[in-house]
Amino acid sequence: MRATGCLLVLFALLLAGCGGGGKSRLRLVGPLTTAQVIAGFQRETGTQLHAEDETPTYDRVISRSEDHSRFGSFSIFVIKREVAKNFARLIEPTDGDFARQTYAAPDAAGIVWGARCFKESGDCAYTATKRFATNVVLEWDAVGARVADASWRRLSAALTKVAIDPPATTTTGAPATTTASPTTTAPAKPDGAPIPASRVVRLFPRRTRAQLTRHERTPDWDELGFPFHDVETAEDRRLSDEFGVFTIYVLRRDFDANYKHLITPRSFDDLSRTAEPADPEGIVWTKTCGIKVTCTYAATKRFGDSLVLDWQAGIEKRTTATWDRLAKILTLAAAQRR
Numbered sequence: 001m002r003a004t005g006c007l008l009v010l011f012a013l014l015l016a017g018c019g020g021g022g023k024s025r026l027r028l029v030g031p032l033t034t035a036q037v038i039a040g041f042q043r044e045t046g047t048q049l050h051a052e053d054e055t056p057t058y059d060r061v062i063s064r065s066e067d068h069s070r071f072g073s074f075s076i077f078v079i080k081r082e083v084a085k086n087f088a089r090l091i092e093p094t095d096g097d098f099a100r101q102t103y104a105a106p107d108a109a110g111i112v113w114g115a116r117c118f119k120e121s122g123d124c125a126y127t128a129t130k131r132f133a134t135n136v137v138l139e140w141d142a143v144g145a146r147v148a149d150a151s152w153r154r155l156s157a158a159l160t161k162v163a164i165d166p167p168a169t170t171t172t173g174a175p176a177t178t179t180a181s182p183t184t185t186a187p188a189k190p191d192g193a194p195i196p197a198s199r200v201v202r203l204f205p206r207r208t209r210a211q212l213t214r215h216e217r218t219p220d221w222d223e224l225g226f227p228f229h230d231v232e233t234a235e236d237r238r239l240s241d242e243f244g245v246f247t248i249y250v251l252r253r254d255f256d257a258n259y260k261h262l263i264t265p266r267s268f269d270d271l272s273r274t275a276e277p278a279d280p281e282g283i284v285w286t287k288t289c290g291i292k293v294t295c296t297y298a299a300t301k302r303f304g305d306s307l308v309l310d311w312q313a314g315i316e317k318r319t320t321a322t323w324d325r326l327a328k329i330l331t332l333a334a335a336q337r338r
Contacts, residue, residue: 029133029134029163029164030133030134030135030136030163031079031083031133031134031135031136032078032133032135032136032162032163032166033078034051034054034059034061034078035167036162036166036167037049037061037076037078037136037159037162038050038051038061039167040161040162040165040166040167041076041158041159041162043162043167044157044158044161044162045071045154045158047063047065047070047071048063049061049062049063049076050062050063050064052075053218054261054266055218055220055258055261056080056081056220056254056257056258056261057079057080057081057082057086057218057219057220057254058077058078058079058080058086058218058219059077059078059080060075060076060077060078061075061076061077061078062074062075062076068151070151070154071151071154071155072140072141072143072149072151072152072155073140073141074138074139074140074141074155075138075139076136076137076138076139076159077090077136077137077139078135078136079135079136079137080135083134083135086219087131087137089218089219090129090137090139090219091103091112091114091129092217094214094217096213096214098118098119098120098213098227099116099117099118099119100116100117100119101114101115101116102114102115102117103115103129109130109148110130110131111128111129111130111148112128112129112130113126113127113128113129113146114126114127114128114129115146125141125142126141126142126145126146127139127140127141127142128140128142128148128152130156132156132159132160132162132163133162133163133166136159136162136163138155138156138159140152140155195250195303195304195305195306195307195333195334196250197214197222197224197250199333200212200224200248200250200307200330200333201213201214201224203329203332203333204329207328207329207332208242208243208325208329210226210239210242210243211226211227212224212225212226212248213225213226213227215228215247219252219253220251220252220253220254220258221249221250221251221252221258221308222249222250222252223247223248223249224247224248224249224250225246225247225248226239226243241322242322242325243322243325243326244311244312244313244320244322244323244326245311245312246309246310246311246312246326247309247310248307248308248309248310248330249262249307249308249309249310250306250307250308251305251306251307251308252306255305255306259302259308262300262308262310263275263284263286263300265286272288272289272290273286273287273288273289274286274287275287281301282301282302283299283300283301283319284299284300284301285297285298285299285300285313285317286298286299286300287317294315295315296312296313296314296315297312297313297314297315297316297317298310298311298312298313299311299313299319299323301327303327303330303331303333303334304333304334304335307330307333307334309326309327309330311323311326
């Protein structure tokens, strides 16, 4: 067992003195590595976490368990560089076509509460965001009301202990190392200026009678696609017939590094992914296979510096008219200067 005195000393390092105004102020420690966060969380809770998204700016660590009774739904972001700037981007307000995301000032516990309110219904969903080390950020989905319940308290207690006493080694509990295939070298960077997401959103309905929405915004890219509906509509079927299943990534910075990240295959659980070199049209084909799972293909292509199309081809490795429609629109978006 660890000596209680040692933990008290370590905990004291997190706190500024109580002089002056008589208030304690949290002093963040770190930085921590993703491996330390994963190993430390397993040590404190017995739960294995996984690095789901690994970008040049941050790793997003999650639990793949479908049982949310203990911790709820959450993500842990391990920021790799420019911590203050990228933490600010994680809590940056957004105003989309269907919902508005806002954030309040930190409360007395250091929690930044976010509200995602849907414009049509007025319903809101709440998230709690807090830093536990200089570069470790917890984002947790509240259930119903804006209240930090027992699930949040369990997560908060575990991450506080990890920050106070991080694992001394980064080998135990380290996430699997991803080795890029030699066939995933990115094609030469095309010419063109950075492309704002707003340009694609404005251009799309003029060319297709279809409205895009932002599904996700990270420090590295905006992720665009068609709106999600709980029940498939006739319009959903029309859009699927015309454009298939796709995602448009609008890279926000470090264009070459983030594009390479997007085309580097990663394997999860019983699924394996491999990628081929870019073909003469600049398309990188990715093949996903698994046990008792039919192999499927995806096509990824870069338009300009910062626009990437990821399109699901299905069981045949070939583009169709649905790909051609998307490629024409994105080629036009990349060519425009305003």
